[in-house]
Every structure is written in structure tokens, then in C-alpha cells.
Amino acid sequence: MNLTSKPLAVIIFVFMFGGIALTSALGWWQTESTKEPAAYTEGEFAGQANPADIRGSYTFGDVANSFNIAPEILAQAFQVTDPEPATFAVKNLETMYLDSGYEIGTNSVRLFVAFSLGLPFDTTGQEIYLPKTATEILLAQNTLAPEQIAYLESYTVDVKPATTTEGEVAPAPQAESTPAVESAPTAATSSEESEYVVKGKTIFGDLTGWGVPQTVIEQIIGAPMPNPAMTVKDYASANGLDFEAIKTQLQAEVDKVKPK
Amino acid sequence: MVNLFGKRIRLFRPRSIWVRRIVQWFFFLLIAAIAINHTLAESGAAIPILSSASLHAVCPFGGVETLYTFLSSGLLVKKVHDASLVLAGLSILLAIFFGPVFCGWVCPLGTIQEWVGKLGHKFFKKRYNHFVPTKLDNILRYARYGILIWVLYVTATSGSLVFEAYDPYFALFNFWSTEVAPTAILILGVTLLLSVFVERPWCKYACPYGAVLGVTNLFRVFSIKRVESTCKADGACSIMCPMNIPVDSVKVVRDHQCISCLECTSEAICPVASTVVFTNGSVK
Numbered sequence: 001m002n003l004t005s006k007p008l009a010v011i012i013f014v015f016m017f018g019g020i021a022l023t024s025a026l027g028w029w030q031t032e033s034t035k036e037p038a039a040y041t042e043g044e045f046a047g048q049a050n051p052a053d054i055r056g057s058y059t060f061g062d063v064a065n066s067f068n069i070a071p072e073i074l075a076q077a078f079q080v081t082d083p084e085p086a087t088f089a090v091k092n093l094e095t096m097y098l099d100s101g102y103e104i105g106t107n108s109v110r111l112f113v114a115f116s117l118g119l120p121f122d123t124t125g126q127e128i129y130l131p132k133t134a135t136e137i138l139l140a141q142n143t144l145a146p147e148q149i150a151y152l153e154s155y156t157v158d159v160k161p162a163t164t165t166e167g168e169v170a171p172a173p174q175a176e177s178t179p180a181v182e183s184a185p186t187a188a189t190s191s192e193e194s195e196y197v198v199k200g201k202t203i204f205g206d207l208t209g210w211g212v213p214q215t216v217i218e219q220i221i222g223a224p225m226p227n228p229a230m231t232v233k234d235y236a237s238a239n240g241l242d243f244e245a246i247k248t249q250l251q252a253e254v255d256k257v258k259p260k
Numbered sequence: 261m262v263n264l265f266g267k268r269i270r271l272f273r274p275r276s277i278w279v280r281r282i283v284q285w286f287f288f289l290l291i292a293a294i295a296i297n298h299t300l301a302e303s304g305a306a307i308p309i310l311s312s313a314s315l316h317a318v319c320p321f322g323g324v325e326t327l328y329t330f331l332s333s334g335l336l337v338k339k340v341h342d343a344s345l346v347l348a349g350l351s352i353l354l355a356i357f358f359g360p361v362f363c364g365w366v367c368p369l370g371t372i373q374e375w376v377g378k379l380g381h382k383f384f385k386k387r388y389n390h391f392v393p394t395k396l397d398n399i400l401r402y403a404r405y406g407i408l409i410w411v412l413y414v415t416a417t418s419g420s421l422v423f424e425a426y427d428p429y430f431a432l433f434n435f436w437s438t439e440v441a442p443t444a445i446l447i448l449g450v451t452l453l454l455s456v457f458v459e460r461p462w463c464k465y466a467c468p469y470g471a472v473l474g475v476t477n478l479f480r481v482f483s484i485k486r487v488e489s490t491c492k493a494d495g496a497c498s499i500m501c502p503m504n505i506p507v508d509s510v511k512v513v514r515d516h517q518c519i520s521c522l523e524c525t526s527e528a529i530c531p532v533a534s535t536v537v538f539t540n541g542s543v544k
Contacts, residue, residue: 003358031317
């Protein structure tokens, strides 16, 4: 059978658009991310969302939906000052840290989420940097394996974003190589943190971020510190503690470390 | 009708495959509109009836780039979407039947090279598309396979679209955005400049997706075939071929660079009816 140009043109259109229509009907035609990361297909974590599939187009809220890590924690970890961190797109981190000299972006969020939740994440041959604030939150959980701590020691950087998400100019970019991991926590930059007031919404991550030593917190609550994403109030009610009493003690500690 | 070589043959005035031009324009404008709409969508001003998909979502090569990651982990490389896999599958299936028609009829980067090439035709007349020495040209034609292997390797090992930073197709429809790497803009510029001298230089020497589709030329169902019994051997088909394939010296075009543009056929340049045909049958 001979074919000429006109039938071939029709075939191309039918093939391309028919194929798109068919795959749309089957649910295979996706031009946008579903905001739901693919799940691990095998092993102990089969069926669970895989942090390696977090996309730059996800917001912190999308990440929170899939991995149950509060957007506020992510914002604190990556020094995002957006008043609504749930709407902050992960890909914007690259722009924020553009002048820092280190690539901090989607991969950094993937690593943070995986380490935070103890999920498998292959770092072989990869140089994924985390800001010091993120590493401090991970270390505060006391759940990291020695090799994960070693990785963080190599790839933690003490940097500040060149611009905030609200377009304000932040202090000039700073970049120091590693020992950030062992050093004492520094005051972070979120607007919530800058208040230095213990409230119902205050999470344990805020306290460590403000500079209250973990040992002091544990002394006050009388137990190992829970997940940094947990609010002090929720922890108190879940453990039958008097939130107001704890709050007062914690506030006293916060006042000690608060910048004058 | 004339009597030629003892046979009654109908002669044609050389024409071009005009319907191909229309299809090329259509896909060029469609992809440009989608790219612009994607930019508008980021500021909340997208045109509702038009797709605002990212360029990565409507690029079939993304489907090839992500294949290893997809098969090994079930994940897609960052920025690639399911639609890329679908488009890759459709265009490869089309190529198995009809050759790399995606390159010759659909790809906007190929189209813009052809448009710029018209300037070259005007400036250089017959010299156009014959500047590269044959020996060098023959070697360079395989460079795209090397590029394909490199792209697949770096994508598989990094899990990211490394080629984006060098991709002139991405630069063509995103040159206004900050997402485009200067290297990609530079490569696009060089490609368009070279198009004044060489027809489809990117397709010939560098396109990794052309390399994938080009392989189907070796076994495709419909091929360009030349009927030796009626061929005048005037070489018109070879002169017209944008990919410099010596159509007049073969019976069946199995060259890995054919893009199924049909410009060499009796429907276009070949002056003898039913002599260079696009067929799945055998010819004498």
C-alpha cells in the first residue's frame, strides 16, 4: 500500500491526539504533578510515600499532607519566613539560597523528610546540603543512624537565605563549612520564632530553634523530647501535664536565651 | 505523459509536501501557546481552554530520559510527568510504522531549523546544505548516539534532568524564563546560526531523541522506496533530501537519519509518478 502526505498527516493527528485521549481516559495522561509522591514499591516501607519523589512544585503543605511533617517545621528548617508556610513551593528554596554558594533545594527537602521520618533514602554519590537549622531539628530527634549523622556532618552549612520569601533583603549570605552540626543552636529567622513567646501553637522545634537546650526542655517535661513538630500544648494534654505550668517554666528558659 | 525508457510516464512539476508545512505550523504554535500559557498560569492569568502544562510534560524525550528511573524504582525523574512517557510511547510507535515522522512533521525545533534554512537556500542556492565535507559529515552523524548515551547515563545516575541545561528545545520555548540555562540559549543560538548553512544541524548531529527514533528506520513498516525501472536517475530526490540521504542510489531508504518528510517522493520533487514512493509493499 502506498501512502501519500495527506493520509499521513491524518494518521499523525489521529495517532497523537487519539493516543492522548485514550490515555487520558485510562488516567495515564498527567501533565501536572498529583502532589502525591509515589510510594515505595518493595521492602519494609512498601506502600509508604517515598520522599525521593517530592517535586519542586509541591508546597510545604503538600509535603505535610503526604509525610505528616508540619509546614512550620519545614519553614523553620529551611529558614522560610512566609507567614503561610503551607503555601510555600519547595522549588523556591533554590532561589532563596542562590547566593549562598550551596545548592539547597528540592533534594534538601527530600533528605530532610527522609531522615526525619527514618525512611530509606539513597545519598550515594550525592552532595545534598542542608542548612544548619534543618540539621539541628534532625539531631534533636535523636533517631538518626551514625552514618546519617556522618553525612550531615559533611553536608551541613551555616547559611542564611539571601532574600526572604516576602522579598525583604536579609543579611548578606553567609556560608561556613561544616562544624555547624556540633555547634550550639542559633536563633532562627521565622517571624513566629522572633516572637520568643511560648504559646499554644509553639512546637518543640521552636524552642530548640530559639536556643533552649534540649536537656533543659527534657528536664522541664520530665521525659525525652518528642518529635520537634509536636506542639507543647498537645504534648502536655497527651501526657496529662499542666500546660500552663510547663509554659511558664519554658518561657523562663526562653527569656534567658532571647536576644536582648 | 511522455515516453521514457520505453514506458509511458506522467511527469510532475516539482512540488513540496504542503500539508507537512501546515502540520509543522500547527504543532509549533500549539507548543508555543502551551509554553506561554504555562508562564501566565504562574501569575494566575492562564487562558482556561488551553493547557498550561510545563514544557517538560509535553516533551517526549523526557519519557526516554526517565525510563531507567521509572523501570528501576517506579519514580519519574524530577520535572518529568506521565504525559512524557505517553508521548514517547506514541511517537516511537508512530516511528515503528512510518519512521521518525515526529522529527519531520511535529518537532518544533526541527521546524524552526527548516524556517531558518530557507534563508540559507536563498543565500547559498545549491551550495546550501553541502558545506560539511562528506567524511567529517559521516562521522558527525553518529555523534547524536554518543549524546544519547551520555544523557541517559547522567540522568540515571543523578535522578535529575541534566540535559535541560543544554536543551535548545527547552530554550526555544522558555527563553523568557529564568529557568533556562545560558548554555541552552547558547546552543539554540548556535543551532539556528548553523541552520543558515546546514539543514537541520541539531537533528543531524546532536539530537538524542532523533537518535532514538532514527533507529526505527532500520525496520519500519512503511519506507521510502525507489522503483528502479522508472527512475530517471536525475538525482532530484537526493538533492532535495534535507538529511542528505542518497535516495537515488538505494532501492529502500534504511538510512538512520531519514525523517519521513516525503520531500523526495514522486508526490514532491521526483518528476516521475510512482517512482519514489512511501509504501509498505515491495517495488520493482
